[in-house]
Amino acid sequence: MLLAVVLAWVCNVSGISCETPNVEIIQKAYEQEAPSSGVRHDRGLKIVEATCDSGNESGRFLCQVSFVSEDDPDKRLYFDIVAAALTDKGWVLTSGLCKR
Numbered sequence: 001m002l003l004a005v006v007l008a009w010v011c012n013v014s015g016i017s018c019e020t021p022n023v024e025i026i027q028k029a030y031e032q033e034a035p036s037s038g039v040r041h042d043r044g045l046k047i048v049e050a051t052c053d054s055g056n057e058s059g060r061f062l063c064q065v066s067f068v069s070e071d072d073p074d075k076r077l078y079f080d081i082v083a084a085a086l087t088d089k090g091w092v093l094t095s096g097l098c099k100r
Helices: 002-014 023-032 034-040
Strands: 045-052 060-069 078-087 090-095
Touching: 023 045, 023 078, 023 090
Parallel strands: none
Antiparallel strands: 045 060, 060 078, 078 090
């Protein structure tokens, strides 16, 4: 508990975001890439679960995600590893989910 309090204080004082990506953040970052992704972008893709590491010193997180596609008639569950980074423009995906 003390470690969590100290970490929160360090984040506050330094101005560094200590937020870890979650389902909503990854979904939003994926949707923001629609214009540049072209035909590779699945408008029906829905992230259902995300588990991320604690990130590195440059603010990049690796996350295991599971997702479904509304276009898949069998409604299969898919998995991917994505890299997410917090930039001055918000969260972006730097790899994964068809990002090359």
